Structures are given as C-alpha cells and as structure tokens.
Amino acid sequence: MPDLTAFDHVEVLIVGAGPAGLAAAIRLKCLRPDLEVCVIEKAAGLGQHNLSGAVLEPGPLFSLLDEAAPGWQDSPAGAQLLARPVRKDQILWLPNRKRALEVQWALQVAKGLGLCLGQMIHLGDYTISISELTRYLGHVATSLGVEVMTGFAARQIVYDDRNGLVIGVGLVDQGLDKGVRPQQNYLEGQTVGLKMCLLAEGCDGLLTEQLVQQAGLRRISCQLFSIGVKELVKVSPQQYEGFGPDRVVHALGYPLWRPVIGPGMFGGGIIYPGPAGHIAVGMIVGLDWKYKDFNPQDALTLFKGHPFVHQFINGGQVVEAGAKMIPEGGLLAIPRDPASGAIGKGNCMILGDSAGFVNMLKIKGLHNAVLSGMAAAQAVADCLEEPSRAAVRYTELIHRSPVYKEMWSARRFRHTIARLGPLIGMPLSVLDGLLPAWVVEEDYKATTTAAYPLRPGRPFDKDSFVAMAGSSHREDQPCHLLIQDPSICKEICQPRLNGPCVTFCPAGVYEQIDGLVRPANPSNCLHCKTCQRKCPFNNIRWVTPEGGGGVRYKRM
Ligand SMILES: Cc1cc2nc3c(=O)[nH]c(=O)nc-3n(C[C@H](O)[C@H](O)[C@H](O)COP(=O)(O)OP(=O)(O)OC[C@H]3O[C@@H](n4cnc5c(N)ncnc54)[C@H](O)[C@@H]3O)c2cc1C
Numbered sequence: 440m441p442d443l444t445a446f447d448h449v450e451v452l453i454v455g456a457g458p459a460g461l462a463a464a465i466r467l468k469c470l471r472p473d474l475e476v477c478v479i480e481k482a483a484g485l486g487q488h489n490l491s492g493a494v495l496e497p498g499p500l501f502s503l504l505d506e507a508a509p510g511w512q513d514s515p516a517g518a519q520l521l522a523r524p525v526r527k528d529q530i531l532w533l534p535n536r537k538r539a540l541e542v543q544w545a546l547q548v549a550k551g552l553g554l555c556l557g558q559m560i561h562l563g564d565y566t567i568s569i570s571e572l573t574r575y576l577g578h579v580a581t582s583l584g585v586e587v588m589t590g591f592a593a594r595q596i597v598y599d600d601r602n603g604l605v606i607g608v609g610l611v612d613q614g615l616d617k618g619v620r621p622q623q624n625y626l627e628g629q630t631v632g633l634k635m636c637l638l639a640e641g642c643d644g645l646l647t648e649q650l651v652q653q654a655g656l657r658r659i660s661c662q663l664f665s666i667g668v669k670e671l672v673k674v675s676p677q678q679y680e681g682f683g684p685d686r687v688v689h690a691l692g693y694p695l696w697r698p699v700i701g702p703g704m705f706g707g708g709i710i711y712p713g714p715a716g717h718i719a720v721g722m723i724v725g726l727d728w729k730y731k732d733f734n735p736q737d738a739l740t741l742f743k744g745h746p747f748v749h750q751f752i753n754g755g756q757v758v759e760a761g762a763k764m765i766p767e768g769g770l771l772a773i774p775r776d777p778a779s780g781a782i783g784k785g786n787c788m789i790l791g792d793s794a795g796f797v798n799m800l801k802i803k804g805l806h807n808a809v810l811s812g813m814a815a816a817q818a819v820a821d822c823l824e825e826p827s828r829a830a831v832r833y834t835e836l837i838h839r840s841p842v843y844k845e846m847w848s849a850r851r852f853r854h855t856i857a858r859l860g861p862l863i864g865m866p867l868s869v870l871d872g873l874l875p876a877w878v879v880e881e882d883y884k885a886t887t888t889a890a891y892p893l894r895p896g897r898p899f900d901k902d903s904f905v906a907m908a909g910s911s912h913r914e915d916q917p918c919h920l921l922i923q924d925p926s927i928c929k930e931i932c933q934p935r936l937n938g939p940c941v942t943f944c945p946a947g948v949y950e951q952i953d954g955l956v957r958p959a960n961p962s963n964c965l966h967c968k969t970c971q972r973k974c975p976f977n978n979i980r981w982v983t984p985e986g987g988g989g990v991r992y993k994r995m
C-alpha cells in the first residue's frame with residue numbers, strides 16, 4: 440500500500456504516467472533539477488495501463504532523451520526499444536473477405552503532390568511497445584529525481600474559481616466496500632496540494648473533463664473517439680520471418696466498410712511486428728458506428744480470418760490482449776479557455792491524448808504526446824513566478840511547435856469522413872482546408888436499430904480476452920461504472936436496441952440480469968471508457984476505481 444501521507448503538497452503534480460506525463464517530468468528535471476516533480480499513475484506498475492499500436496515517429500523522443508540520458512540508444516533498454524525500424528510500409532484495401540489490393544502507390548502520389556494523405560507513410564519510424572516505452576521513460580524520470588507514484592488514482596481536481604487556479608488533486612479513497620462503507624483498511628483519499636498541475640491522463644481524461652466543466656473550457660467541435668482492440672499473437676518462427684520485423688501493414692475496407700452494399704464505418708486493421716516471434720493484430724473503429732449490435736472484437740475476428748492476415752497468425756496463440764480509446768476529433772476538439780485560447784486554465788495544462796493531440800491522418804499521437812509534455816515543462820519553468828500564466832505560455836509553445844502544424848493540416852480529415860462516410864470522405868479529405876467546417880455530433884448519437892451485416896458465426900470469447908489483458912480490481916469496492924438512470928435502460932434502450940453496452944463492451948462487464956442491464960462484472964473493466972462515450976443514451980459514467988486495479992499490459 441503506497442504511503443498516501445507523504446505527499447500532501449508538491450510544486451508540480453502530473454496526473455498520468457504515459458508518454459506525455461513522463462516526457463514533461465523528464466524535461467522539467469532537465470530545465471529545473473531543483474524542482475519537486477511528482478507523477479501519479481493509477482496502474483499498479485508503469486506501462487500496465489498503456490496500449491498503443493505502436494508506430495513511433497521518433498524525432499521528439501530522440502530530442503527529449505538525447506539531452507536527458509545521453510547515449511540512451513546504446514543502452515540495452517534503449518536498443519531494445521528501437522529494435523524494429525520500419526523499412527516496409529504497406530497499406531491495403533480489402534474489398535471483401537478474400538482479396539487484398541495494395542494501395543501504397545496512392546499515398547506515394549499524394550506525398551509527391553504534397554497532399555495531406557501523404558502523411559500516412561511510416562517509413563523511417565519504429566514499431567514499439569508503449570508499455571515498454573513508458574517503463575523506460577519512468578526509469579529515466581526516476582533517475583533524474585522525479586517521484587513516480589504508481590497505484591495512485593486521481594478522482595477530482597480542486598479548482599478555485601475565484602482565481603482560476605487548480606489548487607489540488609483529490610485521490611480515490613481506498614478500502615470502501617461495495618456499499619461505500621469504510622472497512623478496516625480504509626484510507627481516505629487525500630487531496631494533494633500543488634503549485635502547477637499537468638493533466639496527462641490519456642484519452643477522455645476524467646479530471647480534464649472536470650476542468651472543462653468547472654473552468655468553462657470550450658471545444659469548437661465535440662470530441663470524436665475510436666476504440667482499438669489489439670492482440671499480441673505468438674507465431675511460428677517462419678510466420679514471424681515471413682512477415683518481417685521491419686514491416687507495418689494498415690488495412691482499409693473489409694470488414695468495416697465496403698462500397699455501396701457493405702457497412703460504412705471509419706477505421707481499419709493493423710498488423711505490426713511485436714517482440715521476436717510475436718505479431719500484433721488490431722482493429723480500430725470510429726465510435727460513430729450505427730449498428731446496435733456491433734462489437735469491434737467481431738470485426739477483429741473477421742479481419743484475422745482474412746487470408747492476408749491469417750497466413751501470418753494461423754495456429755498462433757494470443758498471449759496478450761487489450762482495448763483503449765483514441766481521441767480523433769483533432770484540432771477542432773481541443774478544449775480551450777474562451778478568453779485566452781489556452782489549452783488549460785491558469786496553472787493547469789492539458790497534455791497528450793487528454794487534449795486530443797492525435798493526428799488521425801497518421802493514426803499517431805505518441806510523438807505529439809511527447810512534444811506536448813516538453814512544451815508543458817518549458818511553460819512551467821518559464822512561469823514559476825507567475826503560475827497563473829502557465830497555460831497561456833504552454834499554448835504559445837504548442838502553437839509554435841510541429842504539433843500545431845500537423846494538427847492544422849489534418850483538421851478536417853476525420854470530420855469529413857464522419858459526415859460523408861469513408862468511401863466519399865476519404866478521397867475528398869485531400870481537399871482538407873478547402874472543405875467546409877462540418878458540424879459533427881457526439882458518437883453516441885449515431886446508434887440506430889440497424890444490425891451489423893457481417894457478424895462472425897460464433898460469439899467472441901471475452902473471458903479469454905480479459906484474462907489476456909490481466910484485468911482485475913479489488914472485488915469489494917464501490918462499482919466504478921455508474922448507470923445514471925436505469926429506467927432508460929429498461930424502458931427505452933433494451934426494448935429498442937437490446938442494450939448495446941452488453942455487446943460492445945470488450946470485457947463483458949455489462950449483463951442483462953432479471954431483465955435489466957447492469958455493470959455486473961466491474962472487475963473485468965479494461966479502463967477503455969468506451970461505454971461512457973458509446974451508450975446511445977449517454978447514460979454511463981466511468982469514475983476512477985481504487986489505484987492499482989485494472990489491466991496489466993506488459994507489451995502492448
Ligand atoms: C489501438 C491504438 C493504436 C495506436 N497506434 C498508435 C501508433 O501506431 N502510433 C502513435 O504514435 N500513436 C498511436 N496511438 C495513440 C497513442 O497511443 C497515444 O496518442 C498516446 O498513448 C498518448 O499518450 P498520453 O501520455 O497522452 O496518454 P496515455 O498513453 O493514455 O497515458 C495516460 C496515463 O494516465 C493514467 N491515468 C489516467 N487517468 C488517471 C487517473 N485518474 N489517475 C492516475 N492516472 C491516470 C493512465 O493509466 C495512463 O497510464 C494508438 C492508440 C491506440 C489506442
């Protein structure tokens with residue numbers, strides 16, 4: 440059990456030990472070694488709650504670590520992280536369940552013409568594991584004197600609206616039972632006071648959304664999300680060699696969209712090399728799907744059955760699995776203070792996926808998470824005498840950085856597809872800045888009574904998936920999935936849509952018991968937060984469970 444009393448006030452508190460939070464901590468220690476920097480992370484160990492593809496655009500990471508840990512690339516951990524440079528980059532169009540067509544040439548043409556779609560090329564990047572990256576960044580941060588506290592889950596910001604400053608972060612109570620009664624081991628979640636606050640909680644951050652509400656931040660357009668489900672498969676040496684450790688494959692089309700007759704969802708499949716003898720397969724799907732009975736894991740099953748994919752994983756064994764959301768709304772969905780334009784408020788800055796710095800043209804956010812962390816560190820160092828200016832300074836730095844430039848170039852891509860569908864939207868998106876500023880709706884509003892036409896024959900084995908994600912929570916704690924109004928489930932959703940959360944939750948958390956849908960298995964939860972964004976009636980709230988619970992990813 441971590442000592443909750445040791446940190447009642449810190450100079451800089453960072454919520455979330457992902458790439459954004461740890462990059463900020465590392466950079467800050469390089470700029471101001473004397474500063475007290477503390478990172479809190481809800482996972483039991485570093486990297487356990489982080490899931491990504493992941494193709495890393497390396498520039499920002501190199502500039503961070505070259506200064507913080509000179510020679511890092513030659514260390515065993517650094518060399519392992521960079522063991523898989525991308526030399527073969529393949530993009531496929533799957534017109535049906537059998538055929539695969541190369542469309543890489545189209546991207547090369549787009550790149551030659553200077554069109555934004557050319558950003559989809561990944562040559563020169565590295566295929567990495569985000570769990571490994573996070574563990575390594577945590578090691579560098581700790582060696583520089585950062586306090587990295589795992590098992591600490593934040594539940595709320597303490598915002599002072601008299602001066603527009605965040606003055607503390609409240610931690611989750613430990614030792615309550617299901618009925619919210621204190622048990623013998625009860626420890627009240629203390630509030631950690633702070634001078635500067637960095638929110639780096641990843642996608643759909645709980646504290647970030649509290650700041651948006653309490654400080655009145657605004658988005659030009661609502662945030663859009665996708666869910667990625669991913670499996671790491673142990674394959675034969677021949678299959679691994681056949682695929683190659685230096686190749687990445689992105690596939691569009693089947694089973695998410697097909698011209699005219701098929702479904703029309705945004706997203707696609709990925710095949711990346713994992714550590715020796717392992718191949719990662721995944722399916723990323725925009726949450727604006729319309730099918731009431733769609734489950735992204737079904738799409739992953741269909742994708743894995745396509746002959747192009749099957750050849751590399753046939754007979755293999757899934758050794759790790761998981762799911763996580765991606766914020767896709769881009770530049771227009773970044774929350775800002777209406778008065779100053781700041782990405783945050785006063786002394787509180789919003790970083791990485793919490794802000795929404797993912798470029799969906801590239802399907803990448805890691806490099807921007809690192810860059811935003813570095814910008815936040817600089818802003819803290821520049822504004823120590825005047826913390827209330829930090830968010831404004833941070834935003835100035837972001838606007839001058841490559842993050843803003845690339846987010847600007849991709850600003851209409853996802854919205855165009857949300858409005859026009861992948862078939863028309865994808866090619867039209869090359870016009871980018873010439874396109875109108877589409878108004879899009881929150882993902883949950885898209886669900887209809889239509890049924891997904893391509894469901895595989897048998898139900899997906901969610902229990903095995905949860906086991907491979909290693910998810911568990913202390914059973915006797917208050918449920919962290921709150922159904923706001925059960926009568927909506929019973930009287931509207933179940934009769935009309937049959938309770939989509941039961942189907943789409945990748946961990947089988949929701950079940951129909953005695954005719955009513957409930958979060959029956961909260962201990963399975965993967966912390967993907969999809970239910971909070973895809974319940975068609977916006978009827979679910981995800982709150983932070985006790986620190987140390989949840990998934991235990993090792994190589995995601
Ligand atoms: C399926 C998938 C594929 C992707 N592929 C790629 C890719 O190929 N290339 C690429 O560049 N990007 C990719 N991305 C995006 C990339 O992973 C993210 O942009 C990146 O991880 C963002 O880093 P972050 O530090 O902002 O957030 P995260 O990596 O999500 O880290 C946030 C951390 O905060 C912690 N946290 C959250 N809430 C709390 C709380 N209340 N208290 C304490 N701790 C908390 C979390 O446990 C987590 O460790 C992919 C994402 C997904 C889901």
Ligand code: SF4
Pocket residue numbers: 922927928929932933937938939940941949956973974975976977978979
């Ligand atoms: S929680 Fe949402 S999706 Fe689930 S049954 Fe209730 S209204 Fe429907």
Ligand code: SF4
Pocket residue numbers: 920943944945946947948949963964965966967968969970971981
């Ligand atoms: S309960 Fe919600 S957050 Fe948890 S795994 Fe299911 S969809 Fe994801």
